[in-house]
Amino acid sequence: MAEKFHAELASLKGDVLAMGCLAQGMLHRSMEALRTQDAALIELVARDKQRIADQDHEIEQKCLRLIALHQPMAKDLRTIAASLKTITYLYRIGRYGKDIAAVVPELADAPHAGGLIGIPQMADLVEGMIADALVAFEREDLTAIRGIEEREEAVDALRYSILRECLACMTENPETIARCTNYIMIARYLERCGDHACKIAEKAHYMVTGERIEIR
Amino acid sequence: MDNSTILETRDLNLWYGQKHALIDITVRIPKKTVTALIGPSGCGKSTLLRCCNRMNDLIDSSRITGNVLFNGEDIYDGHADAYAVREKIGMVFQKPNPFPKSIYENVAYGPRIHGVREKGALDRIVEESLKGAALWDEVKDRLHEPALALSGGQQQRLCIARSLAVEPEVILMDEPCSALDPIATGKIEDLIIRLARNYTVVIVTHNMQQAARVSEYTGFMYMGELIEFDETSRIFEDPGEELTENYITGRFG
Numbered sequence: 001m002a003e004k005f006h007a008e009l010a011s012l013k014g015d016v017l018a019m020g021c022l023a024q025g026m027l028h029r030s031m032e033a034l035r036t037q038d039a040a041l042i043e044l045v046a047r048d049k050q051r052i053a054d055q056d057h058e059i060e061q062k063c064l065r066l067i068a069l070h071q072p073m074a075k076d077l078r079t080i081a082a083s084l085k086t087i088t089y090l091y092r093i094g095r096y097g098k099d100i101a102a103v104v105p106e107l108a109d110a111p112h113a114g115g116l117i118g119i120p121q122m123a124d125l126v127e128g129m130i131a132d133a134l135v136a137f138e139r140e141d142l143t144a145i146r147g148i149e150e151r152e153e154a155v156d157a158l159r160y161s162i163l164r165e166c167l168a169c170m171t172e173n174p175e176t177i178a179r180c181t182n183y184i185m186i187a188r189y190l191e192r193c194g195d196h197a198c199k200i201a202e203k204a205h206y207m208v209t210g211e212r213i214e215i216r
Numbered sequence: 217m218d219n220s221t222i223l224e225t226r227d228l229n230l231w232y233g234q235k236h237a238l239i240d241i242t243v244r245i246p247k248k249t250v251t252a253l254i255g256p257s258g259c260g261k262s263t264l265l266r267c268c269n270r271m272n273d274l275i276d277s278s279r280i281t282g283n284v285l286f287n288g289e290d291i292y293d294g295h296a297d298a299y300a301v302r303e304k305i306g307m308v309f310q311k312p313n314p315f316p317k318s319i320y321e322n323v324a325y326g327p328r329i330h331g332v333r334e335k336g337a338l339d340r341i342v343e344e345s346l347k348g349a350a351l352w353d354e355v356k357d358r359l360h361e362p363a364l365a366l367s368g369g370q371q372q373r374l375c376i377a378r379s380l381a382v383e384p385e386v387i388l389m390d391e392p393c394s395a396l397d398p399i400a401t402g403k404i405e406d407l408i409i410r411l412a413r414n415y416t417v418v419i420v421t422h423n424m425q426q427a428a429r430v431s432e433y434t435g436f437m438y439m440g441e442l443i444e445f446d447e448t449s450r451i452f453e454d455p456g457e458e459l460t461e462n463y464i465t466g467r468f469g
Contacts, residue, residue, distance in 0.1 A: 002466030071425045073452045073464040210454025 005070045009079060012062055013138065016083045016090075019055040020134040022048060023090040024127065026097030027193060031123045033104045034116070034186070045101035052094040059087045075207070082207035086137060089196035089203075093130060096189040103182045110179070117165045117183060122158040122190050125151055129197035136204040145201040149215050155194040162187040222247040222416045223268055223305075223386055228282035230263060230272065237263045239440040241282070245386075245433075250408055250417045252427035252448065255437035256463065261420045264437065265388050268418065269305035270298040286386070303330070306379030310391040312371030314363035314378070319346075319355050322363045322374055326382040341381050348414075349377035350407045369400025373407065380415075387411060389419040393426065405430050424464055428452045436460045 026048050033041040063084045135144040166180035198215040205213050223245040230238040238260050245251050253261040272278045283290050291301045314322050323342045346352040351373040393401040408430045421427050435445040444457045455461045
């Protein structure tokens with residue numbers, strides 16, 4: 001029975017990872033759509049919304065079933081607990097991707113102000129944090145998340161610089177208010193995605209060491 | 217020994233003939249808590265439990281070195297009286313073993329041999345003990361019926377009542393639920409938690425979830441050694457030793 005359980009636990013981690021790829025894909029495509037105004041990408045992200053909700057639900061069910069049937073202990077229990085939390089963060093990341101994709105058509109009427117004022121740079125940073133947090137979870141290798149706190153600080157700093165730049169832009173030219181408000185929202189979504197990446201990193205750390213840490 | 221420790225072993229070793237069954241066990245059992253001993257079959261957990269009230273004295277080939285201190289006094293000291301020790305450190309076994317007597321007589325037996333003769337006093341002890349073992353409401357109208365007519369779970373609670381009747385300080389339980397169904401097990405577990413308000417309980421169990429549910433401290437034993445002793449939450453969430461981790465996650469044992 002222990003063998004079957006451990007096989008199921010490994011497959012659970014695989015499922016979490018697959019959901020991670022989906023969430024990363026949603027966020028990445030939404031940024032691509034923002035850059036390129038590609039309607040097909042927007043469509044794709046919108047479609048993934050249901051898929052990620054289904055995966056969230058299925059993995060949660062799997063976790064609960066494993067707990068009920070096998071009453072896991074120690075690292076096995078921590079792996080399930082980390083999985084349960086991680087899928088919530090991944091679901092939120094995917095949803096932010098969907099939210100970003102949803103505002104892309106509103107920005108179609110004119111070229112981007114100031115080369116998207118630092119948003120692509122912020123997205124790259126955040127996507128890197130999510131990828132590394134998932135690597136830490138998958139390989140149980142905490143070196144992947146070393147320095148994630150500093151990256152989170154850089155993301156925050158970028159968000160404020162985007163905010164300031166947008167404010168200046170809006171003051172200068174009130175016609176950009178609608179557009180800049182969307183930029184501010186997107187920067188806010190990306191910053192939240194970075195926070196979720198940190199939470200995933202915290203859970204990976206807990207899963208591996210049993211010790212709870214707080215990354216900012 | 218500090219004030220909160222009621223039972224303590226120091227470098228305890230035990231041999232059954234040639235077999236070295238307990239190896240250098242040093243452990244402190246905190247007062248008025250539930251402590252669980254877990255480990256694979258043959259690891260020595262029941263042997264350790266039985267050392268705590270000199271039940272191993274009954275096995276001719278057993279030999280021990282080291283100390284077992286109860287409230288600071290060595291119970292293996294030449295002057296210690298095994299019967300007095302067992303009065304203060306009671307024991308409940310795997311299979312319920314009531315005497316083939318009435319419910320009342322089972323509980324009154326201990327106090328009576330300790331000299332309580334007066335009926336009113338015995339009645340009070342029986343009632344208090346049965347209440348303490350959460351059995352009173354189920355048997356108060358049939359105290360003089362045979363104990364063996366009770367269900368397995370009730371018989372086990374009767375055995376607990378019987379041990380309470382002589383006012384022990386510690387109750388040792390050797391897999392007290394392994395012969396019981398899940399409902400009866402649940403009742404005994406509730407009772408164990410309640411008993412820890414007034415008594416110290418040490419329980420040997422094969423059921424790790426049971427250890428996790430009822431105990432505040434857990435010791436993991438393996439091949440005669442105490443590998444790890446810590447707060448239960450720590451043992452089951454993040455044990456310090458790899459052996460413990462491997463055992464509780466079912467990777468061996």
